[in-house]
Amino acid sequence: MKKAVVGKAVPDTKLQATTGKTFRLQDLKGKFAVLYFYPRDDTPGCTLEGQDFRDRAGEFKKLKTAVYGVSRDSLTSHEKFKAKFKFPFELISDADETLCKIFDVIREKSLYGKKYLGVDRSTFILDPDGVVCREFRGVKVKGHVDEVLEEIRKLQKPASKRQGRSG
Template identity: 65%
Template sequence: MAVELDQPVADFQAQATSGQTVSLSDLKGRQVVLYFYPKDSTPGCTTEGQGFRDQHEAFKAANTEIFGVSRDGLKSHENFKCKQAFPFELISDKDEALCQLFDVIKLKKLYGKEYMGVDRSTFLIDKDGVLRQQWRGVKVPGHVDAVLEQARALNNA
């Protein structure tokens, strides 16, 4: 079942960079931003990741952990993270378990060809594991600032 606003997010475990296993239950007490993106090292995904990187300290000050999520493998993620100096982990969702939980796989079109791909989306989960905000069909410019603003407001609530 897909996530719903103001409802608890089902616990999950996922493999991430730096040899980590990320589990929502282990993050209780901290806010979590999961941003789903289509592909490592592509222009939009790089720009979005750099935005989260550049605001990382501000997110930390708002008691918020950031995780990037895509269907790329860990080797690709490690290269992308290293090349862009991301201070946060990237989750590999090759089996699409998280993509399905957050309902981000959508029919997309590129050069007239249809395919199933990741819809750029971001989710803000509160310190108790409840989904408080979601952004779907994200356009990169200004997005990170909007997420940070909501993370600060939620942290101060």
């Protein structure tokens, strides 16, 4: 399976997202997109991260940037999580780890001395051509959304200058 690499276009794939939508990486072309991978629905850190993205949704919209949350949870779990916290963005169900493998976010973790494979909290920014232009791995929730917004502004600034707009 082809991996996502900074500076390269992501391979296309198709998965189910909340509100019955089919998610395709190919459909992200034409706008900036954020894919944030998180371990599990309705857990403390994952809830805070989703709320932070939710609370800043207006800023992402102004930057013409789509936000998607991705975890291995079922579509039913995602629907409940999205409704409970009123997330304005889609959550993608990656139960078979297709996107997790493409973005290489599965890591060995340890809890109470027991080892298991889990999702490493990670975020990726894709440019309008579907190219991974920034990755954040081992994300700490606090301040992360600020960091993502700042990076998108930096990435968009050169493009706006090339088009003769101030930015």
